[in-house]
Amino acid sequence: MTNRSRKTIKDVAAAAGVSIGTASRALNRRGRVSEATVIRVTNAAKKLGYQPDAIAQSLRLKSTMVIGMLVTDLSNPFFAGVIRAAEKRLQQAGYALLVGNTDNESEREGALIDLFRRRRVDGLIMGPCAAENVPLLEDLDQNDVPIVGYDRDVGSDQSGLHVDHRRAAYEATRHLLNLGHERIALLSSSSKLSPGRERIAGYTEALAERGFEPRDDLIRAHKSSMDFVASEALSLMSLRPAPTAFLTLGTRMLAGTLQGLRQNGLRIPQDVSVLTVGDTDLARLHAPSISTVTWDLELVGQMLAELMLRRLDKSEDGAPQRIIIPTQLIERESCGSPGA
Amino acid sequence: MTNRSRKTIKDVAAAAGVSIGTASRALNRRGRVSEATVIRVTNAAKKLGYQPDAIAQSLRLKSTMVIGMLVTDLSNPFFAGVIRAAEKRLQQAGYALLVGNTDNESEREGALIDLFRRRRVDGLIMGPCAAENVPLLEDLDQNDVPIVGYDRDVGSDQSGLHVDHRRAAYEATRHLLNLGHERIALLSSSSKLSPGRERIAGYTEALAERGFEPRDDLIRAHKSSMDFVASEALSLMSLRPAPTAFLTLGTRMLAGTLQGLRQNGLRIPQDVSVLTVGDTDLARLHAPSISTVTWDLELVGQMLAELMLRRLDKSEDGAPQRIIIPTQLIERESCGSPGA
DNA sequence: GTAGCTTGCGCAAACGTTTTTGCAATATTG
DNA sequence: CAATATTGCAAAAACGTTTGCGCAAGCTAC
Numbered sequence: 184m185t186n187r188s189r190k191t192i193k194d195v196a197a198a199a200g201v202s203i204g205t206a207s208r209a210l211n212r213r214g215r216v217s218e219a220t221v222i223r224v225t226n227a228a229k230k231l232g233y234q235p236d237a238i239a240q241s242l243r244l245k246s247t248m249v250i251g252m253l254v255t256d257l258s259n260p261f262f263a264g265v266i267r268a269a270e271k272r273l274q275q276a277g278y279a280l281l282v283g284n285t286d287n288e289s290e291r292e293g294a295l296i297d298l299f300r301r302r303r304v305d306g307l308i309m310g311p312c313a314a315e316n317v318p319l320l321e322d323l324d325q326n327d328v329p330i331v332g333y334d335r336d337v338g339s340d341q342s343g344l345h346v347d348h349r350r351a352a353y354e355a356t357r358h359l360l361n362l363g364h365e366r367i368a369l370l371s372s373s374s375k376l377s378p379g380r381e382r383i384a385g386y387t388e389a390l391a392e393r394g395f396e397p398r399d400d401l402i403r404a405h406k407s408s409m410d411f412v413a414s415e416a417l418s419l420m421s422l423r424p425a426p427t428a429f430l431t432l433g434t435r436m437l438a439g440t441l442q443g444l445r446q447n448g449l450r451i452p453q454d455v456s457v458l459t460v461g462d463t464d465l466a467r468l469h470a471p472s473i474s475t476v477t478w479d480l481e482l483v484g485q486m487l488a489e490l491m492l493r494r495l496d497k498s499e500d501g502a503p504q505r506i507i508i509p510t511q512l513i514e515r516e517s518c519g520s521p522g523a
Numbered sequence: 524m525t526n527r528s529r530k531t532i533k534d535v536a537a538a539a540g541v542s543i544g545t546a547s548r549a550l551n552r553r554g555r556v557s558e559a560t561v562i563r564v565t566n567a568a569k570k571l572g573y574q575p576d577a578i579a580q581s582l583r584l585k586s587t588m589v590i591g592m593l594v595t596d597l598s599n600p601f602f603a604g605v606i607r608a609a610e611k612r613l614q615q616a617g618y619a620l621l622v623g624n625t626d627n628e629s630e631r632e633g634a635l636i637d638l639f640r641r642r643r644v645d646g647l648i649m650g651p652c653a654a655e656n657v658p659l660l661e662d663l664d665q666n667d668v669p670i671v672g673y674d675r676d677v678g679s680d681q682s683g684l685h686v687d688h689r690r691a692a693y694e695a696t697r698h699l700l701n702l703g704h705e706r707i708a709l710l711s712s713s714s715k716l717s718p719g720r721e722r723i724a725g726y727t728e729a730l731a732e733r734g735f736e737p738r739d740d741l742i743r744a745h746k747s748s749m750d751f752v753a754s755e756a757l758s759l760m761s762l763r764p765a766p767t768a769f770l771t772l773g774t775r776m777l778a779g780t781l782q783g784l785r786q787n788g789l790r791i792p793q794d795v796s797v798l799t800v801g802d803t804d805l806a807r808l809h810a811p812s813i814s815t816v817t818w819d820l821e822l823v824g825q826m827l828a829e830l831m832l833r834r835l836d837k838s839e840d841g842a843p844q845r846i847i848i849p850t851q852l853i854e855r856e857s858c859g860s861p862g863a
Numbered sequence: 864g865t866a867g868c869t870t871g872c873g874c875a876a877a878c879g880t881t882t883t884t885g886c887a888a889t890a891t892t893g
Numbered sequence: 894c895a896a897t898a899t900t901g902c903a904a905a906a907a908c909g910t911t912t913g914c915g916c917a918a919g920c921t922a923c
Binding site (some may be wrong): 234237256267413469 | 528529566572575576577578579582583587596600603606607611612619620621622623624635637638639640641642643662665768777778781782785803804807808810820833
């Protein structure tokens with residue numbers, strides 16, 4: 184079998200003894216074709232192993248069936264899980280997922296948006312990022328490419344999905360306050376991004392409810408490299424009076440914090456309580472296990488896909504929608520009362 | 524600015540007062556065009572914000588500049604890290620990455636291969652998978668779509684990259700043997716996949732060197748769901764005589780094992796030693812920290828991309844290449860001598 | 864038995880590029 | 894200055910689809 188070159192619809196048409204137009208209509212069961220030729224064409228296609236060329240279809244139909252997804256870090260499990268779920272749902276609907284990693288650099292983000300645009304993605308899902316590539320996005324939007332943001336406000340009126348980081352931080356802080364903590368150190372992801380800002384707001388709000396002022400020296404919102412966070416944790420513990428609890432409000436903050444505390448020989452929760460955001464193997468299985476405020480990654484990915492599909496479905500009204508994902512507190516062993 | 528519809532090369536040509544053929548040649552600096560018109564066309568393009576349509580280019584040039592990547596689990600950090608690195612390198616070379624998640628189901632894998640094929644990906648990177656969709660792959664290969672396998676042999680003569688799982692398991696086992704362990708329980712990922720097979724082979728080899736026979740009741744190679752692994756760990760510890768060491772040779776085995784051991788109140792390393800494969804936050808920061816045999820994820824992703832790019836570069840000889848990624852043992856606190 | 868309606872299908876245009884070909888106009892050569 | 898080589902560009906073909914249009918044949922109805 185000299186299967187060397189791909190078969191085109193031309194080959195199918197020839198094999199079935201019809202014109203290519205008819206072959207196309209037969210394969211897509213569209214327009215007026217007799218049942219007899221539908222069968223002839225279908226058989227010919229099967230025999231030849233014909234599959235329509237998606238590129239040519241895209242060109243003609245002006246739809247690539249590809250969704251682009253942009254995140255700051257593909258390997259962050261909190262993105263990876265979301266991507267996985269989104270891919271699954273989109274695949275069901277016949278879409279493929281093109282991924283891009285921005286490393287939180289606005290330049291790379293811009294380049295990727297451009298790339299996706301040139302590639303004519305049918306839609307774009309964007310994770311949080313400091314960069315303001317708003318003009319590029321608006322241009323896409325104007326060209327009928329729906330954009331859904333994930334923990335990110337993307338300009339004017341785009342759809343978005345937001346984890347309720349504010350409430351998460353609020354609940355977490357309240358939990359610690361209820362245990363009697365007053366000096367709660369906050370290690371957060373960058374306050375330039377929406378999640379970071381929201382978290383700090385939630386923290387502040389909970390403090391304010393009890394009449395406490397947030398103290399700037401207790402808040403560290405920077406990069407999340409592990410070593411850096413470890414040294415921040417140490418520096419926080421050397422304050423006098425030292426904080427009695429740590430709130431690590433960034434998905435990658437926990438590891439560094441634990442490392443820092445361990446280096447200093449501090450025990451959890453006797454010497455200091457720890458509460459983190461985002462559930463991981465580490466939080467679950469650390470000794471002691473770490474209490475956490477978390478949310479459903481699968482749900483996030485699924486809803487992102489759903490939001491996108493709804494925007495893509497012309498029959499629906501394409502009104503942008505905003506979805507808030509709730510969080511829940513899981514109590515474990517890492518929080519106690521200060522001085523207990 | 525009524526930027527409503529995308530600009531095509533036709534608009535650029537019109538604006539520059541030349542034919543579209545000339546515009547194309549000017550923009551690509553190819554063929555015979557005068558410097559003057561190059562400038563005129565370039566300016567017109569810039570003013571209009573023109574960007575060539577990648578779909579049309581793909582159709583004409585028969586190259587999509589897209590690489591497909593198929594893994595069993597996008598959210599497994601050991602794949603996510605690799606994907607991240609691969610995407611980075613491929614992006615540098617102008618390629619975009621289309622991802623697919625197989626969930627280890629051969630059916631989904633087949634569907635995705637088909638999808639990628641229809642989408643005309645320029646190359647395919649495939650992670651380990653139990654399924655034998657070899658005919659599909661050979662068909663791709665015959666159509667000049669290079670395939671590079673990651674921890675997977677993909678049929679006849681494709682390029683491949685392999686982490687040295689056999690040696691990893693061998694070294695790990697030897698390490699435990701040197702400490703005096705004789706009953707070493709093995710929790711491995713499925714033996715149907717290449718990594719699992721190799722690991723068991725390495726384990727067996729190390730045992731054989733010391734004149735030990737591998738005991739079937741000490742080897743569990745199944746699914747890696749956390750609860751299942753935990754119960755397996757418990758069942759292993761209830762053997763008499765009980766194993767004195769655990770070798771968890773699957774990237775997701777450690778969590779379940781630790782959970783199982785903890786449920787039983789067993790101390791590491793006093794009651795049982797634990798050695799795992801693949802470094803994670805959990806292994807690093809668990810108390811006690813867990814010794815591990817690991818490798819460089821970034822390197823894997825980078826080399827996969829590199830391998831692919833080399834196959835795609837027609838100027839190179841396209842000879843398939845095989846790369847072995849070395850592993851190294853990191854000693855931590857989780858391994859001691861039995862009965863010590 | 865003819866007018867009109869329906870059916871099935873071929874033809875050709877279109878999607879947005881790149882590349883080949885051909886043809887003038889200009890430049891080079893003896 | 895005539896013959897020839899070179900240059901710059903327009904026109905058209907091609908990539909693989911889908912789809913609007915028109916035409917012939919068969920059917921219904923008066």
